[in-house]
Amino acid sequence: MSAHVPERVRREDEQLARERQKIARDGPKLKGAKLEARLERTWSRPRGIIGWLATVDHKEIGRRYIVTALLFLSLGGVLALAMRVQLAQPDNALISAQRYNELFTMHGSTMMFLFAVPVMEGVAVFIIPLMLGTRSTAFPRLNAFSYFMYLFGGLLLWGAFLLNIGPDIGWFAYTPLSGPQFSPGKRADIWAQMITFTEVSALAAAVVLVCTILKTRAPGMTLARMPLFAWAMLVVAVMIIFSMPAVALASSMLISDRLIGTNFYNAYEHGDALLWQHLFWFFGHPEVYIIFLPATGFVSVITETFCRRPVFAYPIVVLALISTGILAFGLWVHHMFATGLPRVGYSFYTSASMTVAIPTALQIFCWLATMWDGRPRFQVPMLYVVGFIVTFVIGGLSGVIIASVPLDLQLHDTYFIVAHFHYVLIGGAVFPLLGILTYWYPKITGRMMSDTLGKIGFWMILLGFQLTFFPMHFAGLLGMPRRVYTYPAGLGLELPNLLSSIGAFVVAAAVVLFVINGLFSLYRGAIAPSNPWGASTLEWAAASPPRPYNFAHIPVVESRTPLWDAEGELPVVTGLRVDEKEILLTTVVAATPDLREPVPAASLWPLIAAIAVGVLFVSSIFSPWAVVFGAIPSAIALTAWFWPKDLKRQPEPVIS
Amino acid sequence: MTVDGRASVVPLALAASACSYQHYQSTFGNAATEARQFNILFVIFLVICAIMYLAVIAFLIASIARRRRAGEANTVEEGRHHVSNPLMRTGLISWGAVVGSGLVALTIASFIADRSMASAAANEKLSITVTGNQWWWDVEYNAGDSSKMVRTANEIHLPVGVPARIYLKSNDVIHSFWLPSLAGKQDLIPGRDTDITVVPRKVGIYRGQCAEFCGAEHAKMALVVDVDSYRDFIKWWQHQLQPAPAPTTPLAKAGYAFVTSRNCSVCHAIAGTPASGTVGPDLTHFASRRTIAAGAMPMSEGNLYGWVEDPQSIKPGSKMPTIGLEPNELHAVVAYLETLK
Numbered sequence: 003m004s005a006h007v008p009e010r011v012r013r014e015d016e017q018l019a020r021e022r023q024k025i026a027r028d029g030p031k032l033k034g035a036k037l038e039a040r041l042e043r044t045w046s047r048p049r050g051i052i053g054w055l056a057t058v059d060h061k062e063i064g065r066r067y068i069v070t071a072l073l074f075l076s077l078g079g080v081l082a083l084a085m086r087v088q089l090a091q092p093d094n095a096l097i098s099a100q101r102y103n104e105l106f107t108m109h110g111s112t113m114m115f116l117f118a119v120p121v122m123e124g125v126a127v128f129i130i131p132l133m134l135g136t137r138s139t140a141f142p143r144l145n146a147f148s149y150f151m152y153l154f155g156g157l158l159l160w161g162a163f164l165l166n167i168g169p170d171i172g173w174f175a176y177t178p179l180s181g182p183q184f185s186p187g188k189r190a191d192i193w194a195q196m197i198t199f200t201e202v203s204a205l206a207a208a209v210v211l212v213c214t215i216l217k218t219r220a221p222g223m224t225l226a227r228m229p230l231f232a233w234a235m236l237v238v239a240v241m242i243i244f245s246m247p248a249v250a251l252a253s254s255m256l257i258s259d260r261l262i263g264t265n266f267y268n269a270y271e272h273g274d275a276l277l278w279q280h281l282f283w284f285f286g287h288p289e290v291y292i293i294f295l296p297a298t299g300f301v302s303v304i305t306e307t308f309c310r311r312p313v314f315a316y317p318i319v320v321l322a323l324i325s326t327g328i329l330a331f332g333l334w335v336h337h338m339f340a341t342g343l344p345r346v347g348y349s350f351y352t353s354a355s356m357t358v359a360i361p362t363a364l365q366i367f368c369w370l371a372t373m374w375d376g377r378p379r380f381q382v383p384m385l386y387v388v389g390f391i392v393t394f395v396i397g398g399l400s401g402v403i404i405a406s407v408p409l410d411l412q413l414h415d416t417y418f419i420v421a422h423f424h425y426v427l428i429g430g431a432v433f434p435l436l437g438i439l440t441y442w443y444p445k446i447t448g449r450m451m452s453d454t455l456g457k458i459g460f461w462m463i464l465l466g467f468q469l470t471f472f473p474m475h476f477a478g479l480l481g482m483p484r485r486v487y488t489y490p491a492g493l494g495l496e497l498p499n500l501l502s503s504i505g506a507f508v509v510a511a512a513v514v515l516f517v518i519n520g521l522f523s524l525y526r527g528a529i530a531p532s533n534p535w536g537a538s539t540l541e542w543a544a545a546s547p548p549r550p551y552n553f554a555h556i557p558v559v560e561s562r563t564p565l566w567d568a569e570g571e572l573p574v575v576t577g578l579r580v581d582e583k584e585i586l587l588t589t590v591v592a593a594t595p596d597l598r599e600p601v602p603a604a605s606l607w608p609l610i611a612a613i614a615v616g617v618l619f620v621s622s623i624f625s626p627w628a629v630v631f632g633a634i635p636s637a638i639a640l641t642a643w644f645w646p647k648d649l650k651r652q653p654e655p656v657i658s
Numbered sequence: 659m660t661v662d663g664r665a666s667v668v669p670l671a672l673a674a675s676a677c678s679y680q681h682y683q684s685t686f687g688n689a690a691t692e693a694r695q696f697n698i699l700f701v702i703f704l705v706i707c708a709i710m711y712l713a714v715i716a717f718l719i720a721s722i723a724r725r726r727r728a729g730e731a732n733t734v735e736e737g738r739h740h741v742s743n744p745l746m747r748t749g750l751i752s753w754g755a756v757v758g759s760g761l762v763a764l765t766i767a768s769f770i771a772d773r774s775m776a777s778a779a780a781n782e783k784l785s786i787t788v789t790g791n792q793w794w795w796d797v798e799y800n801a802g803d804s805s806k807m808v809r810t811a812n813e814i815h816l817p818v819g820v821p822a823r824i825y826l827k828s829n830d831v832i833h834s835f836w837l838p839s840l841a842g843k844q845d846l847i848p849g850r851d852t853d854i855t856v857v858p859r860k861v862g863i864y865r866g867q868c869a870e871f872c873g874a875e876h877a878k879m880a881l882v883v884d885v886d887s888y889r890d891f892i893k894w895w896q897h898q899l900q901p902a903p904a905p906t907t908p909l910a911k912a913g914y915a916f917v918t919s920r921n922c923s924v925c926h927a928i929a930g931t932p933a934s935g936t937v938g939p940d941l942t943h944f945a946s947r948r949t950i951a952a953g954a955m956p957m958s959e960g961n962l963y964g965w966v967e968d969p970q971s972i973k974p975g976s977k978m979p980t981i982g983l984e985p986n987e988l989h990a991v992v993a994y995l996e997t998l999k
Contacts, residue, residue, distance in 0.1 A: 098974065099874045099875055099876075099877060099878075099974060099975065100874050100974070100975065103871075103873075103874060103876075170874075172871050176831075176832055176870070176871070178830070178831050178832070178848060179831040179832065179871070179872060179873055183830075184792075184830060184831050184873065269847075269848045269849020269850070270848070270849065274849065275832060275847055275848055275849060275850070276847060276850065314742055314743070314746055314750075315742060315746075315747070315750055318750065340834055340842075340843050340844055340845045340869075340870075341845045341847060341850075341852070342826075342844060342845060342847070342850065342851075342852030342853075345772065345776055348772075349769055349772070352765060352768055352769070353765050356761040356762075356764065356765050357761070359757065359761060360754065360757055360758055360761065363710075363753065363754070363757040364750065364753070364754055364757075366714060367717075367749065367750050367753045367754075368750070370714070370717045370718055370721050371721075371742075371743070371746040371749065371750065373718075373721035373722065374717075374720070374721040374724060374743075374746065375742075375743050375746060378721070378722065388718065388722075391714065391718055392715065392718070395710075395711055395714050395715075396711065399707035399710060399711055400707075402703065402707055402761070402764065403700070403703045403704070403707065405768075406699065406703065406764065406765075406767075406768035406771075406772075407768060407772050408695065408696055408699055408768060408771045408772050408775055408842065409696065409699060409700055409703060409768070410842075411696075411841075411842025411843055411844070412685045412693075412696050412700075412838065412842045412843070413685070414834075414842075414843060414869070415834060415836075415843070415869040415870060415871075416869065478685075479684065479685045479686065480683070480684045480685070480686075481682075481683035481684050481685065481838040481839075481865075481867070483836065483867055483868070483869040484869075484871070485871040485876060485877075486867075486876060486877035487877045488877055489877070490953075492682075493682060493683050493684070493865075494684065
């Protein structure tokens, strides 16, 4: 019976098949300027403010991510300066204890949740599709939603701070201090909900990145030919997917302790204060690598381009990334060596913490071997790689020191730790970030950043950084605990603190210089060709800045360094529709062409959904019923988001 | 001997000279077995890490400074650049082996130090319970016989050479008990029992501080540790067992009346008087301590006036309220408190 097809349907099928023949696709018949004009029309978003809000173009979303994250970096930096002014001299009464506690809470939360993770995601969202030779990320609307959730989380935190109800419980929010008994008011709730926003955002971005990296690579870009930055982001995105739920759970339990009187963390009602620390650090330690691994990707990218050699021992670097990603989940207890858990159990975490140094040490060797083998050109991005190695290795080695239980019992929660993680996070992540922003600036804006200003800024930040953070090792050894708003005179802490405070202003000046360079070059920088650095990866085959469709034809990859190996033009595949947005999906390992995938059009619904979810999150600070009533608009927004454009049969399926 | 000389100084005189501050609150204090082991282990780590760092920097400089052959110009070399350099391959393997064995050595050193620290004070002779409160330390010297128990606050006396175990509890949030010059730190966690051991080796006065963020006045939650000779310690301990001396001057008597009948006694206890509150620090031998308000200020008459009159301006957020004493009440209370030697 199934064989019998009504005449009407059969005729319609034939009609559709004829129409399918007429669909415009790129290929020998449609190429060059004509193709580009049509692709431009298809891939451009609607004009005006609506189109601006509705865009699903990964490049626009990536740019917004980067700019927003840099704004939060500046805000967090201003807080750091305020703290350094307060600590410049002993017994200073400039900033009150309460205000100071808010400052370091905001500084830590802003830097970790609103700057470091989002900026890495933003860079990846911008560059990964270009690097992989495709036209869009997977799930572009989810990508837009992720940005708006991040933005709203940041606005919640900073809005609260400006209204003087900002959190004052530290970026780690240890219970029971953050619980209902010791933190009445809404400060702690605002922190916890900011976490929820950034969790949702990071999880969404991670899903987008994993699917983009695994399914949209150019044909021929097998996993073994994938750029190291894509490998780093793949590992990071998987780490986000596994680690963020721990803190989402932890913060939800905290909110429910505070809002509806559960006792998850209340030791006097059979809860456990340490449960928070386990859950928080199960997320918090991988978080450090979520920030650091993208930076190792940056270092690989820059080293390769400026040494004109592929990174030495590619398989080792990939394995180092993966093993770091796995080991990162076995280290969390080294944040809890002073909590009195069984001593022998601690030895395991000491060993694991030591072990994680090995893949990083191997990566360092690989970059240095690449430099040895090639001839490094010391333009600004490469200078940042050198600054990274000089600085980060100190942080890595002080990490080895505090991996030891007896040493950590002295150094834990002192300024030695503050020095350690700033060496790791600024030296290890911010230096490569500044390098890669200089490096990809021409791809993002179409202009070059000033080399002179870049070099001045580099030396300022490198030396200013050492002046700020090296003395902190001594402050810690001389007995200065973290998170104190002042310290007494006579302990020998005056000099290291004064040096740190002076250095902080040098670092701030260098960051201001970087921003000035970025803004100035936007209008006055030299016009960038498509491949100004002579790099090897596919993003440099696209125009600077890229057209909305990225590539007129999807390139085909035959080696790990396609632009260096291509004789003349890159080989391409053709046949994607040009009248609708469409990308090519390839297989996960071998990257052979698999499917043509329609790409959703620009839509306001991700924004509306983010607003609906945001209202739910914010109002649930005040009433548990907000979860019930807030779910209704969220469900409506999601339904509209996924509503198909057209229920009529099409020659080829297209989603709205 | 200087040891006895220093210990016999009137306790009120805070050892404020710069020289006695030198190892007052520093991990280089070396004043106990634990701190010494820390220092030895720290030096071992520092040396091995410094060697590794210098190796990296040497390789970096060599890579930058290496003279390239004329053929190795600024271009990608066709066909050759995917073949890794055999010298570097050997280097990578050796580097992995060196780093790996270095880390194994450090892990073993760390483990041995940890074990020996755990056994150093295994048979403690002195048992103390320290309870953390926002933002002060309640100190009890445990003894089988309750008449031998001493209660004090924000100040611990230890006899030199005697292994002591300090049991740690918290009444509110998580604190961390840290004595940089003597031992490491250990958290005080509500609902959990932790402890730290210390075998003091050097007579002297040391400062410790809360190391876990515990709220508004976390920075002003310090304590003083006085390591005495055994004789001095016994003297101190026996003195602490005494109840508070009865006031003699009329002013002190007025102060006594106020303290024991008005706001103060709700929170504070003074042995031998009706004041028996347990919310705040025990005041029985308050004036013999070196600091006021958990290290917020050195003990002196002037500071005592300041603290009693307006604690909230000195340590905002402290649980001790500013009660607005009349001047005559203030004089009386301070006069009485000063008798609590």
